[in-house]
Amino acid sequence: xxxxxxxxxxxxxxxxxxxxxxxxxxxxxxxxxxxxxxxxxxxxxxxxxxxxxxxxxxxxxxxxxxxxxxxxxxxxxxxxxxxxxxxxxxxxxxxxxxxxxxxxxxxxxxxxxxxxxxxxxxxxxxxxxxxxxxxxxxxxxxxxxxxxxxxxxxxxxxxxxxxxxxxxxxxxxxxxxxxxxxxxxxxxxxxxxxxxxxxxxxxxxxxxxxxxxxxxxxxxxxxxxxxxxxxxxxxxxxxxxxxxxxxxxxxxxxxxxxxxxxxxxxxxxxxxxxxxxxxxxxxxxxxxxxxxxxxxxxxxxxxxxxxxxxxxxxxxxxxxxxxxxxxxxxxxxxxxxxxxxxxxxxxxxxxxxxxxxxxxxxxxxxxxxxxxxxxxxxxxxxxxxxxxxxxxxxxxxxxxxxxxxxxxxxxxxxxxxxxxxxxxxxxxxxxxxxxxxxxxxxxxxxxxxxxxxxxxxxxxxxxxxxxxxxxxxxxxxxxxxxxxxxxxxxxxxxx
Numbered sequence: 001x002x003x004x005x006x007x008x009x010x011x012x013x014x015x016x017x018x019x020x021x022x023x024x025x026x027x028x029x030x031x032x033x034x035x036x037x038x039x040x041x042x043x044x045x046x047x048x049x050x051x052x053x054x055x056x057x058x059x060x061x062x063x064x065x066x067x068x069x070x071x072x073x074x075x076x077x078x079x080x081x082x083x084x085x086x087x088x089x090x091x092x093x094x095x096x097x098x099x100x101x102x103x104x105x106x107x108x109x110x111x112x113x114x115x116x117x118x119x120x121x122x123x124x125x126x127x128x129x130x131x132x133x134x135x136x137x138x139x140x141x142x143x144x145x146x147x148x149x150x151x152x153x154x155x156x157x158x159x160x161x162x163x164x165x166x167x168x169x170x171x172x173x174x175x176x177x178x179x180x181x182x183x184x185x186x187x188x189x190x191x192x193x194x195x196x197x198x199x200x201x202x203x204x205x206x207x208x209x210x211x212x213x214x215x216x217x218x219x220x221x222x223x224x225x226x227x228x229x230x231x232x233x234x235x236x237x238x239x240x241x242x243x244x245x246x247x248x249x250x251x252x253x254x255x256x257x258x259x260x261x262x263x264x265x266x267x268x269x270x271x272x273x274x275x276x277x278x279x280x281x282x283x284x285x286x287x288x289x290x291x292x293x294x295x296x297x298x299x300x301x302x303x304x305x306x307x308x309x310x311x312x313x314x315x316x317x318x319x320x321x322x323x324x325x326x327x328x329x330x331x332x333x334x335x336x337x338x339x340x341x342x343x344x345x346x347x348x349x350x351x352x353x354x355x356x357x358x359x360x361x362x363x364x365x366x367x368x369x370x371x372x373x374x375x376x377x378x379x380x381x382x383x384x385x386x387x388x389x390x391x392x393x394x395x396x397x398x399x400x401x402x403x404x405x406x407x408x409x410x411x412x413x414x415x416x417x418x419x420x421x422x423x424x425x426x427x428x429x430x431x432x433x434x435x436x437x438x439x440x441x442x443x444x445x446x447x448x449x450x451x452x453x454x455x456x457x458x459x460x461x462x463x464x465x466x467x468x469x470x471x472x473x474x475x476x477x478x479x480x481x482x483x484x485x486x487x488x489x490x491x492x493x494x495x
Contacts (some may be wrong), residue, residue: 005442079238079445082161136182169218178350237448249440262412266307306348331377343383
């Protein structure tokens, strides 16, 4: 039996077809080849069209089918991973009412801060495990306040993966994991938060049916099946945000296990069995894919908005004709520390780990007579690694102390230089695996459909590519210098 995994990313949509018997990918496709646009009507705003995601998905599936490596009618289950925190609004005819306000949009920060104060900081942290911040609930409140004509037409609110499942099946569902990432979920009562509904004035009728992550979220409609050359009735049996899904794809499901990714954004994601929170909500706690009322499994998430986004920006603005792999090679030509050049990688919206302070991305200590392209590229690697260390130290202060971190051999972790910077900045070994989000979503569909009896069975064939160990403490002076610059910028903003 074959499994179809879908990953709705910020940059593109990827699909993978996996043979359930061997747990290996037999075909994959990505669309588009270039990075998808992010619409920014004002500074700090970030939107994308849900209909664009849907069009891209159709292209990607058709490209995958055209490979000729499998019979599309042998696909027996579908899994979906998606960029987290995006707000999708549809009317009673399932028409999109406005572009999605996506994860890195900062417009609702003040709204979330006021909600945090009004609900009560202690109560919010105990029940929601987070401040409302600029998450989905606050984004919906922004629409309610600023676009009342749109708000009045809303039949259902969704996360991006809920929308894609709706387009495939015509059914609208969500999950506890999705509700928690939107800051709609009360972990004490294990239900949609009455405090959030009451404060913002949201009707509970706006929310879809809530189902487990691993369950039937609808079946492929006949009209869509014919268009995509698939068989009608294929069940959608898994649906999760990209970071919980990345953890699943690395078999990170139990307390103490930790995953990382360095794509458009950078994330460290650790699993806990405690309803814990950061007092300043700098790292965030959500329901993991295997969360249940009886068995608490929480994902503690550190997010850095501008990791791979910074690297792609450097490439485009500097007009480089180099590929990413060539950029990595060139960066490795520069010495450790880049002769004092430091980069703060915070130019993709306000950063939660910096208490939503908009410091932007910055280059420090540039010497026109000394620094070359190679130094700038290396400083990007080092700056991103330092940001990971800064965030991991926050996680450590809250009891998350990983002895090893698992990561997919993809995006920035394809760079030997970046991986070495990461492990030497954090002091934690990294295990690299040949996995990605769409493959994880496919295996998630296998779990949800019962093809696999358990996650353990689904990932029985997972093998490490390599382990990268820290090599001394030579990186520490670079980090301390970088941290000093960051703290100076944060003090200046606070004053």
